[in-house]
Amino acid sequence: GAGVSQSPSNKVTEKGKDVELRCDPISGHTALYWYRQSLGQGLEFLIYFQGNSAPDKSGLPSDRFSAERTGGSVSTLTIQRTQQEDSAVYLCASSPVGGGYEQYFGPGTRLTVT
Amino acid sequence: AQSVTQLGSHVSVSEGALVLLRCNYSSSVPPYLFWYVQYPNQGLQLLLKYTTGATLVKGINGFEAEFKKSETSFHLTKPSAHMSDAAEYFCAVSERQAGTALIFGKGTTLSVSS
Numbered sequence: 001g002a003g004v005s006q007s008p009s010n011k012v013t014e015k016g017k018d019v020e021l022r023c024d025p026i027s028g029h030t031a032l033y034w035y036r037q038s039l040g041q042g043l044e045f046l047i048y049f050q051g052n053s054a055p056d057k058s059g060l061p062s063d064r065f066s067a068e069r070t071g072g073s074v075s076t077l078t079i080q081r082t083q084q085e086d087s088a089v090y091l092c093a094s095s096p097v098g099g100g101y102e103q104y105f106g107p108g109t110r111l112t113v114t
Numbered sequence: 115a116q117s118v119t120q121l122g123s124h125v126s127v128s129e130g131a132l133v134l135l136r137c138n139y140s141s142s143v144p145p146y147l148f149w150y151v152q153y154p155n156q157g158l159q160l161l162l163k164y165t166t167g168a169t170l171v172k173g174i175n176g177f178e179a180e181f182k183k184s185e186t187s188f189h190l191t192k193p194s195a196h197m198s199d200a201a202e203y204f205c206a207v208s209e210r211q212a213g214t215a216l217i218f219g220k221g222t223t224l225s226v227s228s
Binding site for chain 1: 146148150155156157158159160163165204206215216217218219220221
């Protein structure tokens with residue numbers, strides 16, 4: 001079946017602009033995660049959604065970052081007033097249950113802030 | 115806090131040689147353990163996982179890993195390397211409770227020469 005999809009695959013934006021990154025998880029997966037992959041920091045957890053519960057936002061690096069998940073499916077990660085240090089690959093993953101099971105990753109969105 | 119250490123950021127082997135990628139975790143309570151592979155400009159693909167039961171787990175592409183509680187290790191091996199194994203490999207752990215994110219090691223880049 002279809003895997004996790006993310007769009008766009010690449011995004012170049014100017015410093016100070018807002019960006020939205022989209023994730024479409026595997027159908028039926030209730031858990032959804034966002035991670036960031038950068039050269040300096042490796043793979044970092046950003047935010048976690050499980051069903052209709054309040055998200056775990058403990059990994060968000062600043063209040064410029066936010067995410068929502070509509071209808072328990074598609075998720076959007078929004079970065080406001082982008083900074084050059086936001087340049088990274090943003091990976092989305094979904095899982096059939098919330099924790100203790102493997103996560104299936106999308107191809108990522110490469111964000112470049114100029 | 116839980117941490118994952120991958121010894122060796124870069125490992126080089128010849129085609130047909132043994133592959134050994136090392137991973138140690140820090141928790142006194144054994145977590146769930148995973149190995150992921152990432153090919154250039156792609157997302158993460160699950161190679162194998164350990165949650166419970168047999169400590170030697172087999173994954174895709176001929177890889178296997180052994181969970182050793184006494185050594186807090188989960189090293190990845192493959193008896194005979196193939197050129198197509200060249201990629202970056204990540205060890206990851208998650209706590210044994212719902213809604214926990216993956217914590218990744220820094221990754222090991224595997225190069226395979228002919």
